[in-house]
Amino acid sequence: MGGLRERNRLRTRQDIVDAALDLFAERGYEATTTDAIALTAGVSPATFFRYFATKEDVLFHDEHTAAAALVALVRDRIDHSLTLSALEEPMVTFADSLTDGSVPQLTHLVMTTRTLEARSLRMPLRWQHDVAFQLAAERGLEHPGLTETGLAALAVTCLTSALRHWDYRSPTLGGLVHDAFLLTKEVNP
Structure with missing residues (x-):
């Protein structure tokens, strides 16, 4: 039963x-x-x-699952070098997974509702934390150092920047994430 x-x-x-x-x-x-x-x-x-x-909790009901999915993509990536370029593929793949079901409308709602801004900022912080710990674990470190933390922050910033500029009716979120990664190469060629 x-x-x-x-x-x-x-x-x-x-x-x-x-x-x-x-x-x-x-x-x-x-x-x-x-x-x-x-x-x-x-x-x-x-x-x-x-x-x-709260009703806010409904919007973020799967934040733990999303963080775990992102970390799994980082863990399973092809290029395990400690570079920003190595994190592009898992970020793009994760972004493309967000274009299914109700996620686009949910993402748009969260990104455009002022009273949800503070809560919406917690998710990228969690993603940064979890990705940094994954990168540290790959190197046998108990805690991430500046390199792992910085790379995780930059990669997640590319993802969240794309989310903020995504027209949720268009399935090109992965392309926007790719474009955000290209911008980092322009800033630091």
Whole structure:
């Protein structure tokens, strides 16, 4: 029965996420209440709060999964040199993975809603931290040094700069990330 209970729990969680995203798209983030999300999802407000502390948490429900996916791409990259160029391919691949499903609309909402700015800045910081630790681990280091931290920050900045300028209706996010990496070569040829 644990399997069925877990599937039901995951389905309820996804129903809440889907309802919230639909309402955010229809009414805007600020005009959407947790009560409206619960009603649309077919759950009680108490059930909503068992899954999410705030409506903001719904938007960032998979931030841990996203960070893990990015680190996996960095870990599995072809070029393991400690260079910014070696991080371009995993960043572009990760960016292209964000063009599926509701991610484009979600990304656009987060990037264009002023009250979400502070929370949206936490994700790139987490990505930088996790990528730096991955780079350090590849070199047998317990903690990243300046090189690993700096490279992770530069690579993630290319990704987040592209996200900020991405027209979410266009599936060229990976191309924008590539262009951001090209800019780093112009600054430091």
